[in-house]
Amino acid sequence: MADVAVMGDAPAAAPAKKPERTVYAAGGGRKFAFSLVFLLLLPFFVSLPPMLFWRISQGHWHGTLGLVVLAAGFTFIMFLVVIELMHSLMTRIELGDTSVKMTLPAGRGPTPIVRYRSHDIPYDQIKAVETRREIYGGSVAPVLLQGARLILKDDSTVKLGYVSEANSDPCFPYPEIAQKLAERAGLQLEHKGNVRRSLQKKYFGLKKEFLAEAAGEVPEAEIDALNKSHRKWVMRLIGLLVGLVVLGIALDIIFPPSSGLPPALTSITKLVMPDSTTASTTATPAKKK
Structure with a gap:
């Protein structure tokens, strides 16, 4: 009987704790950064269509193709900026009580x-x-x-x-x-x-x-192999880029630039066509005589 009385006087179980309210949203720094980038790029982007229209209407075709390529690339960049700006301003997930x-x-x-x-x-x-x-x-x-x-x-x-x-x-x-x-x-x-x-x-x-x-x-094994192969390809690309940079520096050191061409291009030109370069330099004094 005493045991029954003790069990009856046992305190009730504590109620389950309600989950806390959790909000997932972009921070103020991200919103400010994308807004600032958008506002800085907007004047340049808006000026591109009038520039293209004026050049085409006036028949100025020199450099127009490059401006068209620039406008296409600029449009793609602005599209990505607008997407990220909208995502940072609009996306919000709030986990409430119910x-x-x-x-x-x-x-x-x-x-x-x-x-x-x-x-x-x-x-x-x-x-x-x-x-x-x-x-x-x-x-x-x-x-x-x-x-x-x-x-x-x-x-x-x-x-x-x-x-x-x-x-x-x-x-x-x-x-x-x-x-x-x-x-x-x-x-x-x-x-x-x-x-x-x-x-x-x-x-x-x-x-x-x-x-x-x-x-x-x-399967997971194939994903691991895929990641390893990807890392190998990335290291190969990095090695190729480093090799090209080292090769360009070495060519500039061995063959100093002596014309208005870029240093690397001048070095390659001298390496590939040494006879024509020498002939042109020797032919010039003969004309002066």
Whole structure:
């Protein structure tokens, strides 16, 4: 009886601690940096179309092709800056007590575009949280991305995003976010393995699902071999560049420049065509006589 009384007087179990509110968003430094870069480049970018129009309308074709190439490259750079600026200003993930509020890119593919969509998803409406490693390219320049998505109880999907294994984003660590979402929803994080993806299928709409059937499963051993091969190719490229620099310096030391050509080009010209250079120098005094 005494034992029963003691057990009855035992204190009740402490209530489960609610998870803390966690917010993932770009910091003020990143927002300021991309805004500053965009504002600095914008006047130069806006001035390119009038310059091209004036040169073409006036018939000034000398140097116009180079200006067109410059404008195309500048446009591509501005496009990337706008994408990163929008991503830093718009993307936000807030893990609350009972739901997750997210503003994420609405476009497909690893690169966020300018369309964004907001979600407010209760944890009890999440059916599964999945991650997967996607591999693009070959041994020369492989790209390994970690992707994460939510599957809701109505079988709809919400893509969280991608993060590169070589250069992870500290503001948006999507695998970590997926793990925390699974814990708050009372689920196990499901890893769907490693698959090789095609950029053409990814960006041209041949595969509509985020985690659709891909080119095939890739074992961990093959990924390790892929990384080793990539490191070898990178070291070869570095060695080639260092060798070219050393060769250029050596040519400039052995053959000092004596014309208006760049030093390396002058050295190569003397090395390849020594007779013509000597003949031209000896023929000049004869004409003066």
